[in-house]
Amino acid sequence: MKGHRSAFPFLFPSLLFVLVFSLYPIFESFRLSFYRLILTLPWLGQKFVGLENYGDLLTDPVALNSLMTTMIFVAVTAVSEVMLGLGMALILNESFRGRGLLRAIVLIPWAIPTVVSSQMWRFIFNDRYGLFNFLLFGEKTSLYLAPLADPQLALMAIMTADIWKTSSFAALIILAGLQIIPDELYEAASIDGATAWQKFRHITLPLVKPALLLALLFRTIDAFRVFDLVFVMTQGGPADTTNVLQFYGYKKSFAEGMIGYGSAISVGVFLFSLMLSLVYIRLIGARILERRETA
Amino acid sequence: MKAAIIITGIFFLSLPIASLGQQTQIRFVTWRPDPAWVWDQAIADFEARNPGLKVVREVGPHSSTEFHDLVTQKLRNRDPEMDVFFADVIWPAEFAAAGWALPLDRFFPAGEQEEFLKAPILADTYQGRIYGVPVFVDAGLLYYRKDLLEKHGFSPPRTWPGLVRQAKTILARERDPQLIGFSGQFKQYEGLICNMMEYILSNGSSLWNEKDLKGTLHLAKAKEAVRFVRDHIIGEVSHRGVLAYQEPESLALFTQGKAIFHRNWPYAWETANDARRSKVAGKVGMVSLPAFPGGKSVATLGGWQLGISRFSRKPEQAWQFVRFMTSEEIQKRIALFTGRAPARKKLYRDSEILKKHPQFQTQLETFVQAVPRPRTPVYVPLSNIMQRYFSSAIAVADSDIDQLARLASRDMDRVLDLLRGRTPP
Numbered sequence: 001m002k003g004h005r006s007a008f009p010f011l012f013p014s015l016l017f018v019l020v021f022s023l024y025p026i027f028e029s030f031r032l033s034f035y036r037l038i039l040t041l042p043w044l045g046q047k048f049v050g051l052e053n054y055g056d057l058l059t060d061p062v063a064l065n066s067l068m069t070t071m072i073f074v075a076v077t078a079v080s081e082v083m084l085g086l087g088m089a090l091i092l093n094e095s096f097r098g099r100g101l102l103r104a105i106v107l108i109p110w111a112i113p114t115v116v117s118s119q120m121w122r123f124i125f126n127d128r129y130g131l132f133n134f135l136l137f138g139e140k141t142s143l144y145l146a147p148l149a150d151p152q153l154a155l156m157a158i159m160t161a162d163i164w165k166t167s168s169f170a171a172l173i174i175l176a177g178l179q180i181i182p183d184e185l186y187e188a189a190s191i192d193g194a195t196a197w198q199k200f201r202h203i204t205l206p207l208v209k210p211a212l213l214l215a216l217l218f219r220t221i222d223a224f225r226v227f228d229l230v231f232v233m234t235q236g237g238p239a240d241t242t243n244v245l246q247f248y249g250y251k252k253s254f255a256e257g258m259i260g261y262g263s264a265i266s267v268g269v270f271l272f273s274l275m276l277s278l279v280y281i282r283l284i285g286a287r288i289l290e291r292r293e294t295a
Numbered sequence: 296m297k298a299a300i301i302i303t304g305i306f307f308l309s310l311p312i313a314s315l316g317q318q319t320q321i322r323f324v325t326w327r328p329d330p331a332w333v334w335d336q337a338i339a340d341f342e343a344r345n346p347g348l349k350v351v352r353e354v355g356p357h358s359s360t361e362f363h364d365l366v367t368q369k370l371r372n373r374d375p376e377m378d379v380f381f382a383d384v385i386w387p388a389e390f391a392a393a394g395w396a397l398p399l400d401r402f403f404p405a406g407e408q409e410e411f412l413k414a415p416i417l418a419d420t421y422q423g424r425i426y427g428v429p430v431f432v433d434a435g436l437l438y439y440r441k442d443l444l445e446k447h448g449f450s451p452p453r454t455w456p457g458l459v460r461q462a463k464t465i466l467a468r469e470r471d472p473q474l475i476g477f478s479g480q481f482k483q484y485e486g487l488i489c490n491m492m493e494y495i496l497s498n499g500s501s502l503w504n505e506k507d508l509k510g511t512l513h514l515a516k517a518k519e520a521v522r523f524v525r526d527h528i529i530g531e532v533s534h535r536g537v538l539a540y541q542e543p544e545s546l547a548l549f550t551q552g553k554a555i556f557h558r559n560w561p562y563a564w565e566t567a568n569d570a571r572r573s574k575v576a577g578k579v580g581m582v583s584l585p586a587f588p589g590g591k592s593v594a595t596l597g598g599w600q601l602g603i604s605r606f607s608r609k610p611e612q613a614w615q616f617v618r619f620m621t622s623e624e625i626q627k628r629i630a631l632f633t634g635r636a637p638a639r640k641k642l643y644r645d646s647e648i649l650k651k652h653p654q655f656q657t658q659l660e661t662f663v664q665a666v667p668r669p670r671t672p673v674y675v676p677l678s679n680i681m682q683r684y685f686s687s688a689i690a691v692a693d694s695d696i697d698q699l700a701r702l703a704s705r706d707m708d709r710v711l712d713l714l715r716g717r718t719p720p
Binding site: 038039040041042044061062127128141142144146148149150151234235236237238239240243251254255256257258 | 360363364367368371389392393394472473482483484534535536537538539540548672673675676679682683686687690691694702713714
């Protein structure tokens, strides 16, 4: 008990940090989401409206549509990134010449600031001189598509940019998971005459699962908060098809000055992320316990 | 020794304080207009003529929407650092109602306001007080390929259906797969409002009723104009790419010689006729925008003003800077070297300007008649609803315009309802 007490001064700085920079803003968002506060109409004041903002949110077709867009974005990008990441990690885990270099190269997309890579993808998807059209149609300019102007393609274009950018992050986490699998298991399997597929299916996959889930968790939460890609590439259009939740919330709070309603959207995003994290943590926790029991 | 160190320390520590005492800094939040040297020179001249005043520039993004977010963030936080800001013509009402912009009446009396074009002065006025000084004005104009129209025996179209007919004929005869009929700004952003407003108002309708505070986009005339854009402008004479275009992309298409007609602001004239930047220099014509049969041509008013933050600690010095930057001398320089249309009426009779930019004489009529977007402190939420509606209506070939328009009007009614009841102070 005495030991615990002496730990407090050491914990205090980080505790203070969490309080000021994490808990306070979350609390403040919660509080504001119960008020009607519109910055451009100061004479309306700050009025307590209870759950009205949440009621509006649940019946706001734009918000519901935007939730749907966000969910599609999360599902497609998180799953693709983890699968691609697994492929990349498996390659990077083999020993071959130039592996160190390749490992560094793979991380480049992830290291580029999102705003920069979004701008780059905007050029790639340009309807007149974009690389995307050139690769697809070459000289036949009459066939050129305008992905960022097409309601059916715009979200796909943004998801492509996200997958390109963050698959290597998933690969990094999965690679760490692969490296802790002891070589003896593979040796024993070889002696037993297992094929490469059998080794992957029965040794690699079960043992790398916690890392896979961890990568999925990180990517899901991160994807739920997608903002910069949309901000740079489409501003929510065309036909509102890329208006993800965070962007909608940003517009409400920062451009329109509807602080109460914007906060309600932020709280919604927060609750959704929290729920998803809890599910994942439960899954990952179970996996780790399982492994401890078998070990 | 110790004393020497202390004295040196005090000396160095006091340096910044001493220099602050001599010089007052004015922080100017702006974007970087093109070409930048004109503005650099103007600021350098201001500093040279006002010793003791120093202008520190903070350069933000060029897009009006993004620049708005930057400026409002500072105003919301009551940032005393920012003294002077550049403002789009749609902001003064919002900034005034929120109590963010300083009323300038004591510096800028009605008599002086009369030296400026009326439309931007009206846009800068909210509830009888003025909140900005116009620097330059913008209004939508129709650019066209003089050579192509002459070749096929057309004179510039007076109506929108006429424009579509001409474009279709020229496209059919030219058989150039690279050529399109019309390029404008149809991305989901503020420019979409400017473009769509010109169609809707020139069909005798409106965006909303400012008296009744009711949305009007669901009315037949407004829907008809939107449907025309979807079916004929986007569907027939443009290509889908314009749905992602802002001004620079749409202008590039025109200056590359790939569009017959082009809607843009006055500055496009300079670019389109500059042989270094344009393949169609010398082959470009410019007229007022078409209208619908029976309607009147409408140009959306744009343009930029200088405003002073209410949280500035040195409004007097800030005003000195604003007055200088909007003076006849500087506006003339900006007009001469950037092709931006001056906000001061007198400059439209200036022989030097007219010699270099004869187009201003023809444009003046458009500027005088240009229609501002309605002034209201809730402009941004209304604009976002309209952007969503217009984009959804024109980007999908079989969009349900009736339903979309009804929803847009209903959403706008809800926002406009916030203005009812208690009148603002």
